[in-house]
Amino acid sequence: MPDKHAIDTGLRYVHNDMCYPAIVVIGQLISALKDGLCDPDHTSIMLFQTCGACRATNYLSVLRQALKHAGFPQVPVFAIHGLKEETDSFHMGRGMLVDAIKAAVYGDTLMNVRNRMMPYELTKGSTKALFDKWMERAKEELVRGSFFRFQKNIKAMVREFDHLPIDEQLWKPKVGIVGEILVKYHPVANNHIEKVLMDEGAEVVMPDFVDFFLYSGYDAIAKRKLLAGSYKEEVFGKMFIKILEFFRRPMKKALKESRHFTPPHSIYETAEMASRHVSLGNMAGEGWFLTGEMVKLIDSGVPNVVCLQPFGCLPNHITGKGVMHELRNTYKGANITAIDCDAGSSEVNQLNRLKLMLAVAKERGPKQEKQEHNDAVMNR
Ligand code: SF4
Numbered sequence: 001m002p003d004k005h006a007i008d009t010g011l012r013y014v015h016n017d018m019c020y021p022a023i024v025v026i027g028q029l030i031s032a033l034k035d036g037l038c039d040p041d042h043t044s045i046m047l048f049q050t051c052g053a054c055r056a057t058n059y060l061s062v063l064r065q066a067l068k069h070a071g072f073p074q075v076p077v078f079a080i081h082g083l084k085e086e087t088d089s090f091h092m093g094r095g096m097l098v099d100a101i102k103a104a105v106y107g108d109t110l111m112n113v114r115n116r117m118m119p120y121e122l123t124k125g126s127t128k129a130l131f132d133k134w135m136e137r138a139k140e141e142l143v144r145g146s147f148f149r150f151q152k153n154i155k156a157m158v159r160e161f162d163h164l165p166i167d168e169q170l171w172k173p174k175v176g177i178v179g180e181i182l183v184k185y186h187p188v189a190n191n192h193i194e195k196v197l198m199d200e201g202a203e204v205v206m207p208d209f210v211d212f213f214l215y216s217g218y219d220a221i222a223k224r225k226l227l228a229g230s231y232k233e234e235v236f237g238k239m240f241i242k243i244l245e246f247f248r249r250p251m252k253k254a255l256k257e258s259r260h261f262t263p264p265h266s267i268y269e270t271a272e273m274a275s276r277h278v279s280l281g282n283m284a285g286e287g288w289f290l291t292g293e294m295v296k297l298i299d300s301g302v303p304n305v306v307c308l309q310p311f312g313c314l315p316n317h318i319t320g321k322g323v324m325h326e327l328r329n330t331y332k333g334a335n336i337t338a339i340d341c342d343a344g345s346s347e348v349n350q351l352n353r354l355k356l357m358l359a360v361a362k363e364r365g366p367k368q369e370k371q372e373h374n375d376a377v378m379n380r
Pocket residue numbers: 019020021054055056057180284285286310313314315316
């Protein structure tokens with residue numbers, strides 16, 4: 001995990017007009033080269049690229065320029081998912097894709113079960129110890145394990161977390177985290193928001209990482225319905241969703257059968273929820289998916305939501321900050337806070353906003369929260 005030094009490196013080589021995730025990602029990569037973690041003469045960089053209105057489309061060219069200025073012009077950069085005109089696009093083979101999906105599902109499951117149990121554990125450190133054990137096991141299994149082993153591991157992992165001794169009577173406000181994908185999951189970029197919230201006495205609910213890729217798959221369906229998308233793209237989109245859901249099935253089943261956890265929604269449900277408030281034609285950045293995630297959380301009894309947005313990210317301001325007023329009006333009790341993430345963001349300011357949101361949540365208490373949730377469900 002990089003430190004602030006990597007972000008300073010990013011600021012040195014990327015114009016600060018670029019969005020914050022570009023500064024973090026590029027800073028991190030250049031720092032790795034500068035610190036001697038990889039030999040520049042024997043290193044290539046693979047980078048995800050979105051293809052559309054959002055600036056992630058330009059990350060590749062920005063990284064190439066930055067590498068040149070940092071003294072590493074020999075390092076080639078490949079797009080994992082590239083534009084058609086990219087001649088050096090890197091294509092993932094089947095085996096690598098399967099491993100990547102399995103890694104993401106292991107990660108999502110671990111994140112989900114850890115966040116649910118940790119705030120209520122009776123023996124301090126027991127959740128972390130179990131988390132570390134399964135993290136190591138998942139890494140080993142990724143290299144060697146079959147699909148059968150993967151299924152077995154997910155089931156055993158969920159069962160072990162489900163049986164951790166916790167204080168069943170304790171109530172803590174649930175806080176969902178949504179936002180731009182990098183700042184949402186990158187602890188340095190979001191100033192360790194998960195830890196801060198837990199330390200302040202909240203239960204963190206983090207939607208799954210895989211959902212973002214399901215959203216990308218669903219975009220092909222929405223494009224065909226609303227824009228000029230082709231039938232072929234739609235079929236590919238549906239197939240992609242099916243493949244991801246196939247790998248998520250063991251996790252969903254295990255979570256459903258547990259006492260403490262809830263399985264994630266399908267992307268079709270999230271799209272339906274988002275479409276109550278925004279057009280599914282909003283596909284730049286997190287687009288409609290960001291709105292859908294907020295509704296999904298509120299709908300499943302998590303009225304407190306933190307929306308993380310990189311400073312200056314236009315797409316996510318539209319479907320994030322732009323819909324908050326509408327959501328607060330529609331869902332009584334929705335307690336949503338927007339937090340801007342930037343290299344110059346004041347941590348104190350961020351902390352104060354989080355504390356304010358938690359103060360509202362705690363004042364409301366479990367009874368009122370439940371009542372408001374029931375009312376909201378009845379009114380729909
Ligand atoms: S979603 Fe926003 S922050 Fe992310 S790459 Fe696009 S413009 Fe930048």
